[in-house]
Amino acid sequence: MNQRKEQGLLLSVENLGERLFRLKIHSPSISKKALPGNFCHLRVNESYSPLLRRAFSIHQVETEKNSFELLFKVVGPGTQILSEKKTGEKIDLLGPLGNSFSLPAKDENAVLLAGGMGIAPLFYLVSSLLEKKFDPQKISLFFGVRKKDEYLLVNDIVSTGIRLHLATEDGSSGYRGMITELFFQELRARRLKTKRTRFYACGPNLMLKKVSEISRKFKLDCQISLESHMPCGVGACMGCVVNTVKGYKRVCKDGPVFDAREVILD
């Protein structure tokens, strides 16, 4: 018995933009054990509406304060209820769950691709690398959103000193178009090293499908973090599977982090 349900205590709720929220939660067990890529599975309330737990990437951890953060977008009833929570409320949590990103060695580079809320686990990856004294100049982040006002944490990201490439679909800031197009151009122009470089991506499925194709084409060592509807979140129901070259895998237990070259997204 190494896993426990925990009643987390909500320390703060911040509205970071249109439908974008950040929660800080006191949870000794999650903050002690979490690794970048892990997620937690939580109940937004005690009722049967909604019935099932919701999955969120662990976004930031402050081990000394026994707290961690979630970053999320309101997309439906569950996230709506979560966004209306007040400081001091309890949250029923399971976690940390799932596997985690495998980290680059000190002499390797890290290239991260985030689409929208995909920044949540990737920013955690960046801060853990920096905490391990990884050279910020060896980390590049490609961050894409639909329009300028969806940018999250840009100031935080800039202050880390990592290399940042921005793209918006409407061209309101940075490159105009998909982040995967910008990434592809940089790769093709050989402005990105592919040898001794670890790639990481998280974002909408369509973006990850592209990343997976590019990874196969350029033979990139690339890890992607997937989402799926997760009834149990612990590997028991087979409800959350993704197709891979090795057959169906459970996103909650065998993932959420997979080798981009192995998953078959549609």
Added chain:
Amino acid sequence: MIPDLSVKIGKVKFSNPVLVASGTFGYGEEYGAFFDLNELGSIITKSITLNPREGHLPPRTCETPSGMLNAIGLANVGVKRFIQEKLPFLRNLKTKVIVNVAGSSIDEYVEVVKKLEGKKGIDLLEINISCPNVKQGGITFGSDPKCAYDCIKAVRDNSTYPIIAKLSPNVADIVEIALAVEEAGADAVSLINTLVGMAIDLEKRKPRLSNITGGLSGPAIKPVALAMVWKTAQKVKIPVIGLGGIMNTQDALEFILAGASMIQVGTGNFVDPECSVKIVEGLKEYCQEKKLKRILDLRGKLKIFTAD
């Protein structure tokens, strides 16, 4: 006074009447991280078929009001790998182990139960007769009394384990099926499996499940399950195991009042991994509070309205 929660099916004695439902608890390992599995009356495995099954294309699940739909497609490791890879873990538990068996022909059920025969660590079989019968043109074994009888009889003749027949609610008269499997030699019946349902994504104009339809479970189906358990318990002599939307002690007690000797927790495990053990505790407390010596004293004790 410690109340007696024990229940017997055939010769097998369970320490308490709380089981975890097939397909919602894997092969036990995952939830073993959350609590001591020995606290449970028994663990029921995912349905096991003769050959491994990959299952349906995703998306396989979706949430519906107070419930969920699933179309997992019986994804499982197959009987051979089950015995090699999953049974050793289950064998080491003190709790009883029920292996759920599924097939698409009577021959397949028989082959699976033959392979399970005599294997250490198995206490009972639960036969999922809600799968389509390929030979009979895809009608489910569980929807026709004759088919249900033939299937359970064939299993009975080829196995020495006590047998639970798991019944489908997608039938005209579940009592008729229950009587047929009792006649065929089942030691107990469990009901209900999921109800056929469907959900649509209006924006995409697509079904939410790749399989189009799926099985509805969770609190949404509890009233249907209670009615079926009540009706069945009036008619059969063998124990009835009730399930469908059980989320807490109160739900479990309602099923016992309706005539169930045991209960199973399915979707409830997803909502709270500790749901089943909390019910074990809750039943104990209820008995103490109501001064019941045995939980079974409550079984079927529903007070029916009388005309006076």
